[in-house]
Amino acid sequence: GHPPKVLSDLVPGYFTELPNDPYSGKPLNYDVARGLIYSVGTDVRDNGGALTHIPLSDSREPTVSIK
Numbered sequence: 001g002h003p004p005k006v007l008s009d010l011v012p013g014y015f016t017e018l019p020n021d022p023y024s025g026k027p028l029n030y031d032v033a034r035g036l037i038y039s040v041g042t043d044v045r046d047n048g049g050a051l052t053h054i055p056l057s058d059s060r061e062p063t064v065s066i067k
Helices: none
Strands: 028-032 036-038
Touching: none
Parallel strands: none
Antiparallel strands: 028 036
16 A cells, blocks of 8 residues: 555565666666656666656666656
8 A cells, every 4th residue: 555665565565576777777766755666777877766757668768657
């Protein structure tokens, strides 16, 4: 009924382990206030999860809202 405080709260109930960001190799970024899990993307810069393209228009950087 509410988002987790930290992504690690999803282990082991939803994930066996947390996936890493495919671009940075580090854990995915998470903004609990916005309900947003995001990747740094192909430019490897953390822009706070701001959309840089129309969602799902770039096959290299799919973006999906979970709210």
